Amino acid sequence: MCRHLAYVGPPQPLGALVVAPPHGLFRQSWAPRRQRYGTVNADGFGAGWYAQHDPVPARYRRAGPIWADPSFADLARVVRTGALLAAVRDATVPGADQEAAAAPFAADSWLFSHNGAVAGWPAALAPLVAALPAVDLLSLEARNDSAFVWALVLARLRAGDEGGRALADTVREVAEAAPGSRLNLLLTDGTTVTATAWGDTLWYLSRPGGGTVVASEPYDDDPHWREAPDRTLLTASGTEVLLTPLKEPSGAPAPAPRKESRT
Numbered sequence: 001m002c003r004h005l006a007y008v009g010p011p012q013p014l015g016a017l018v019v020a021p022p023h024g025l026f027r028q029s030w031a032p033r034r035q036r037y038g039t040v041n042a043d044g045f046g047a048g049w050y051a052q053h054d055p056v057p058a059r060y061r062r063a064g065p066i067w068a069d070p071s072f073a074d075l076a077r078v079v080r081t082g083a084l085l086a087a088v089r090d091a092t093v094p095g096a097d098q099e100a101a102a103a104p105f106a107a108d109s110w111l112f113s114h115n116g117a118v119a120g121w122p123a124a125l126a127p128l129v130a131a132l133p134a135v136d137l138l139s140l141e142a143r144n145d146s147a148f149v150w151a152l153v154l155a156r157l158r159a160g161d162e163g164g165r166a167l168a169d170t171v172r173e174v175a176e177a178a179p180g181s182r183l184n185l186l187l188t189d190g191t192t193v194t195a196t197a198w199g200d201t202l203w204y205l206s207r208p209g210g211g212t213v214v215a216s217e218p219y220d221d222d223p224h225w226r227e228a229p230d231r232t233l234l235t236a237s238g239t240e241v242l243l244t245p246l247k248e249p250s251g252a253p254a255p256a257p258r259k260e261s262r263t
Contacts, residue, residue: 002038002041002087002088002089002090002103002113002114002115002116002216003025003028003029003032003035003041003087003088003115003215003216003217004025004085004086004087004088004103004113004115004184004186004215004216005017005018005024005025005084005085005086005087005186005213005214005215005216005219006083006084006085006086006111006113006186006188006193006195006213006214006215007083007084007193007211007212007213007214008082008083008188008190008191008192008193008211008212008236008237008238009082009207009209009210009211009212009238009239010082010209010210010211011052011080011081011082012080012081012082012084012211013076013077013078013079013080014047014049014075014076014077014079014080014081014084014086015073015076015077017084017086017213017219018047018076018084018086019073019076019077021219021220022219022220022221023217023218023219023220023221024219024220025045025066025086025087025088025219026066026067028041028088028216028217028219029041029042029045029065029066029067029088030042030065030067032216032217033217033218034201034216034217034218035201035216035217036200036201037090037117037182037200038090039090040090041065041088041089041090042064042065042088042090043063043065043089043090043091043101043102044061044062044063044064044088044089044091044098044099044101044102045061045062045064045065045066045069045072045086045087045088045089045102046059046060046061046062046086046087046089046099046102046103046104047059047060047061047072047076047084047085047086047087047104048060048084048085048086048104048106048111049079049081049083049084049085050081050082050083050084050190051081052082055109055189055190056108056109057083057085057104057106057109057110057111057190059104059106059111060072060075061099061100061102061103061104062099062102063098063099063101063102065088066088082190082211083188083190083191085103085104085111085112085113085186085188086104087102087103087104087113087115087186089101089102089103091144097141097142097143097144100141100142100147101141101142101144101146101147103146105141105146105147105150107154108157108158109189109190110154110157110163110187110188110189111187111188112150112153112154112185112186112187113146113185113186114145114146114149114150114183114184114185114186115182115184115185115186115200115216116181116182116183116184116198116199116200117145117181117182118145118148118149118174118178118181118183119178119179119180119181120178121144121145121178122145122148124177124178124181125145125148125174125177125178127177128148128152128173128174128177131152131155132151132152132155133155136151136154136155137151139151149170149174149183149185152170152173152174153166153167153170153185153187156169156170163187163189163192163194163235164194164233164235164244166187167185167187167194167195167196167233168196168233168244168246170183170185171183171185171196171198171246172246172247172248172249173249175198175248175249176249176250181198181199182198182199182200183196183198183199184196184197184198184199184200184201184202184216185198186214191237192235192236192237193212193214193234193235193236193237194233194234194235194236195214195228195233195234195235195236196232196233196234196246197228197229197230197231197232197234198230198231198246199230200216201216201217201227202214202215202216202227202228202232202234203215203216203217203218203225203226203227203228204225204226204228204234204236204241205218205222205224205225205226206224206236206239206240206241207239210238210239211238211239212236212237212238212239212240212241214234214236228243229243229245231245231246231247231248232244232245232246233245233246
């Protein structure tokens, strides 16, 4: 269900990260190499990026497949950014939300994406509705599992949690309410990328020229791509990557984190 990618580092054209790579998100929309669930990601796409000196990201989202939108290819050729989050979507269930259901979701300075599916949606998460303020529920961009998971994350961010804690606590809460869910989450504030590997693939690449890419799967055959283990929280800033094991909802405390970097 879906493929997504985030990047922080020296400014790059959007197309250099999304369109140009031989197995980038553009190609993953119809021919992903490591997708375990679903085969074609044609139910919408989106890209969010940050302009210099502006902490609020811009977004471009559409309801159709990325390959059918020549305007995006033109945009991606000329727009440069030092931070990007993009996704191609394979819908969990049919819906009428159109591009509103396509990642990235956004609020304040954050961009967010969910690769996976909530088991038993929506009934399984009904008990979590009470944890959200009414205004957050009324402000949901779409009526799907990803938008609701984003609302849970956003509530924690606005309460003061840093990104890693907001993602980790949300994953444990949703996994407890809906066992068997796949919860690969991706979050950026334009400086740091935070992600979870929970039930699906997650890879990362520290680029020789600086910066880090975090993605559902490698966009090329560079031998320096590394796969994050399942049940892992990943935080990337510059070329430093921190991997922290995540515990199951009723498990013992997680082991100490470990750092990986490439210069």
